[in-house]
Amino acid sequence: MVWIPFWSKKPDDKASAPTSDTPAKCPVDHSKFAKKSQEPAKCPVDHDKLDPTTKMPYNLSATNKVPGQKLDLPTERTLSSIPRGDEESAGVWEYPSPQQMLNAMVRKGHKDTPEADVPAMVDVHNFLNEGAWVEILKWEKKYEEESGKAPRLLRFTGRPNELSPRARMLQWMGLIYPSKYGGPPPFDRHDWTVLRYDSAGEKREVRYVIDYYAGPPENGFPTFFLDVRPALDSVASVRDRSELWSKSVWEKALGHGGRQE
The missing domain is CATH 4.10.910 (30s ribosomal protein s13; domain 2)
Known part of the structure; x- marks a missing residue:
C-alpha cells in the first residue's frame, strides 16, 4: 500500500485541493443510485451507448453547460502519462475536463455538486490515477525488461460499491485488532486491465485491483492510500x-x- 499526500504535487500544478477539514472521500455519493422500489433492480444506463473501455457514454458533452450552471468551467482535457489501447498509435488516455466532470455528475443525479469545487475534484482524480499507474509500472517492470515493451492500459471499471477480498479481510481484522487494522473501508475501487507482453512477445491481459483509502489531512490538504496489486485470477x-x-x-x-x- 502506498501513501500519496496530495500536497506532494508539483509546484506548477494549477488546480488546488479543497482546504476543508473534512476527510477526503470520493466526490460521488454512490448510495443515491440504489433503487428502493420493489421492482427488480436494473441499471438505468443504456450500455449499448457506452464506451467499453471506460463505461462512460460516448457522447458525454465536453463543452455544453448543464441547466442552471453559473460558473464557466474549463473545457480543455489533460493528457495523462498512461498509454492507451493495444497499439502505440492509440496514444495516451485523456482525463475529463472540469465541464465534463460536472456534466457526468449531474447526469448521475448529483445536481447539487458545488461548481467551484469541480476543478479540484478533477485534479485529485488525475493525481490518483497517475499514482496508481506508477504502482502498476513497478509490478510490470520485470515483464517490461524481459519483453522490451512497455505495458498499456486497455480499459478500466469503477466498482465503488464492491469491497475487494483484501479490503473485506482488512475490515474483519480491524474488528479483532482495531489498534493495528482499524479504519474506514476504501472510498472507491477500480479494476484496471493492463496489456502485458511476455518474453516471447505475446500479448496478455492482466487485471489489477486498486483500492482507494482516505488518509488524515496534512497541511490543509487531503492524503490518500492506494492499494494496487494484480488480481489473484492467474498463476502469474x-x-x-x-x-x-x-x-x-x-x-x-x-x-x-x-x-x-
Whole structure:
C-alpha cells in the first residue's frame, strides 16, 4: 500500500485541493443510485451507448453547460502519462475536463455538486490515477525488461460499491485488532486491465485491483492510500504477489525496510 499526500504535487500544478477539514472521500455519493422500489433492480444506463473501455457514454458533452450552471468551467482535457489501447498509435488516455466532470455528475443525479469545487475534484482524480499507474509500472517492470515493451492500459471499471477480498479481510481484522487494522473501508475501487507482453512477445491481459483509502489531512490538504496489486485470477499474478510478500518478509527479518504493499 502506498501513501500519496496530495500536497506532494508539483509546484506548477494549477488546480488546488479543497482546504476543508473534512476527510477526503470520493466526490460521488454512490448510495443515491440504489433503487428502493420493489421492482427488480436494473441499471438505468443504456450500455449499448457506452464506451467499453471506460463505461462512460460516448457522447458525454465536453463543452455544453448543464441547466442552471453559473460558473464557466474549463473545457480543455489533460493528457495523462498512461498509454492507451493495444497499439502505440492509440496514444495516451485523456482525463475529463472540469465541464465534463460536472456534466457526468449531474447526469448521475448529483445536481447539487458545488461548481467551484469541480476543478479540484478533477485534479485529485488525475493525481490518483497517475499514482496508481506508477504502482502498476513497478509490478510490470520485470515483464517490461524481459519483453522490451512497455505495458498499456486497455480499459478500466469503477466498482465503488464492491469491497475487494483484501479490503473485506482488512475490515474483519480491524474488528479483532482495531489498534493495528482499524479504519474506514476504501472510498472507491477500480479494476484496471493492463496489456502485458511476455518474453516471447505475446500479448496478455492482466487485471489489477486498486483500492482507494482516505488518509488524515496534512497541511490543509487531503492524503490518500492506494492499494494496487494484480488480481489473484492467474498463476502469474499469484506468483508475483507471493514473491513480493516473501521478499518483504525476508527484508524485514534482515532489518531492511522493504517496499510496502
